[in-house]
Amino acid sequence: MDQISAANHGGAAVEPVRIVHFTEGLLLPCDSVTPATPNKDVFALFEAQPEMMGLPVVEDGHPIGLINRNIFMQSMARPFHREVFLNKSCIAFMDKEPLIVDKKTSIQDLSFRVLEGGQKAMNDGFIISDDDRYLGVGTAQDMLRAVANLQAEKNRLVMESIDYASVIQQSLSRPSRDGMRKTLADHFLIWEPRDVVSGDFYHFHDYEDGFLVVLFDCTGHGVPGAFMTLIMSAFLQSALNTVRHDDPGAILGAVNRLVKTAMGHIDHQHADSGDEESADDGMDAAFCWIDRRSRTLTYAGAHLPLLLLGPDDQEVRSLDGDRQGVGYAATPMDQVWRNHVVELPEGTCAYLFTDGFVDQLGGPKRIAFGKRRTREVILKHRGQTMPEQRAALLAALEDYQGREPRKDDVSAIGFRF
Amino acid sequence: MENLYIPATNETPEINFNFSEHKLHMSGESYPENAMAFYAPVRASLHNYLSNTQPHGEVEAHFSLKYFNSSSTKLIRSLIALMHDSAQAGKRIVTHWYHDPDDDMMSEFGNDLKDEFRMLDIRVVATEPA
Numbered sequence: 001m002d003q004i005s006a007a008n009h010g011g012a013a014v015e016p017v018r019i020v021h022f023t024e025g026l027l028l029p030c031d032s033v034t035p036a037t038p039n040k041d042v043f044a045l046f047e048a049q050p051e052m053m054g055l056p057v058v059e060d061g062h063p064i065g066l067i068n069r070n071i072f073m074q075s076m077a078r079p080f081h082r083e084v085f086l087n088k089s090c091i092a093f094m095d096k097e098p099l100i101v102d103k104k105t106s107i108q109d110l111s112f113r114v115l116e117g118g119q120k121a122m123n124d125g126f127i128i129s130d131d132d133r134y135l136g137v138g139t140a141q142d143m144l145r146a147v148a149n150l151q152a153e154k155n156r157l158v159m160e161s162i163d164y165a166s167v168i169q170q171s172l173s174r175p176s177r178d179g180m181r182k183t184l185a186d187h188f189l190i191w192e193p194r195d196v197v198s199g200d201f202y203h204f205h206d207y208e209d210g211f212l213v214v215l216f217d218c219t220g221h222g223v224p225g226a227f228m229t230l231i232m233s234a235f236l237q238s239a240l241n242t243v244r245h246d247d248p249g250a251i252l253g254a255v256n257r258l259v260k261t262a263m264g265h266i267d268h269q270h271a272d273s274g275d276e277e278s279a280d281d282g283m284d285a286a287f288c289w290i291d292r293r294s295r296t297l298t299y300a301g302a303h304l305p306l307l308l309l310g311p312d313d314q315e316v317r318s319l320d321g322d323r324q325g326v327g328y329a330a331t332p333m334d335q336v337w338r339n340h341v342v343e344l345p346e347g348t349c350a351y352l353f354t355d356g357f358v359d360q361l362g363g364p365k366r367i368a369f370g371k372r373r374t375r376e377v378i379l380k381h382r383g384q385t386m387p388e389q390r391a392a393l394l395a396a397l398e399d400y401q402g403r404e405p406r407k408d409d410v411s412a413i414g415f416r417f
Numbered sequence: 418m419e420n421l422y423i424p425a426t427n428e429t430p431e432i433n434f435n436f437s438e439h440k441l442h443m444s445g446e447s448y449p450e451n452a453m454a455f456y457a458p459v460r461a462s463l464h465n466y467l468s469n470t471q472p473h474g475e476v477e478a479h480f481s482l483k484y485f486n487s488s489s490t491k492l493i494r495s496l497i498a499l500m501h502d503s504a505q506a507g508k509r510i511v512t513h514w515y516h517d518p519d520d521d522m523m524s525e526f527g528n529d530l531k532d533e534f535r536m537l538d539i540r541v542v543a544t545e546p547a
Binding site: 220221280328358368407 | 453483484486520521
């Protein structure tokens, strides 16, 4: 039995995938009999066609029943049954309530009906009709294959769609990647979406007097998160047209007003009041302006810290920024994010991490990777180039994460200036 | 009013709001795709309890969470905000925020809550897992 099913299985795997959407696609032509057919003819048909498990009974073109091979053969094998029944009508042994399905029934509806039909429908299959007229039969195995193929096809279509969304998302960040490569001799970028597209995003803008480095983490991940990154990127561009590019706090404030206005995140100052069903999405963000002439870094943060390690520092310093997120209903329209200005002695390393990095679960206790471990990795590898530090950070995270699944999008930017 | 018990799933925490004993427990991990759908009824039930029940003693809240995503963060904060408003109005509520001694993220989150919700008695407790 095992061998037979294994052989069938192997056979099915090499068949070209044919997508069937309606029951019609499963139609197998099948002999049928009428109520006038005597059992001896049924017997002969079953003997001549050993693969036929059920024999439909059709009256005036309408299917009225199904004779199951095993039940019929066992009945015939009983003492005297053959003599008594051979010349009588075949309806004596027929199932009067077989599963009859119209050819236009979708494969999904068919699968639910077969399931409702229980073991009988799994064994005997079903009769396929066209406007109540007999057409043929279908088997549960063919139906299962159709369901599996449909499922695989739907997954493929969804994944193709998301893959292409990822192409769009990555082309939006290409100018920033090129800009970083041109401007920053020693830098790294980590951008690892959990599900192909990401709710994390970054921007880099080079100006004559300095450059702007931005990392943000929108609520959600996957497709909704990626939607938010596009919205935020558009608002960032438009904010840069109205406020000074060297004032990160003002840029955050401008983006906040634009998001709140556009998405209707107004009028409720508390996230805990108002319409619970409406979306309330925003972002954590870190904006850094680096002024070339004064060698200063101006940082404004919305719940996304900046880590700094100067050449003479013994410890990694952390600037935490403000707690308030950008664009949420609970964030006031006139929220101010403070600018922090720090000197950048030559060779200072600066790092931005989204919370997907520090919050990743792992380790023997299944707790977050955390900021302390992150700082330790940075300190340990401070003498190495930024690309080497990137590799060390990712290796430490992956090692810590072990077999724990990735929980969130993971992104980081590091540069030495 | 009726107690609220929601068993944990892979993506959502266990909610055990024993309103009759004035003990509210929440534990586990929280990263549902639609956090609002999970937290809206939890929040509604807490709101209902806080506004309609007058316990003789104090209300005890216990949070022992290992992980939550950013959309859950906002909603967990909003549960704390509800208790904060209620404490401000005079209700006695003691909130315990548990974290593993090595978990700097959870400890920081608890201390941030303390800073933010000053009228609520929040105790950040480092505790080894049972």
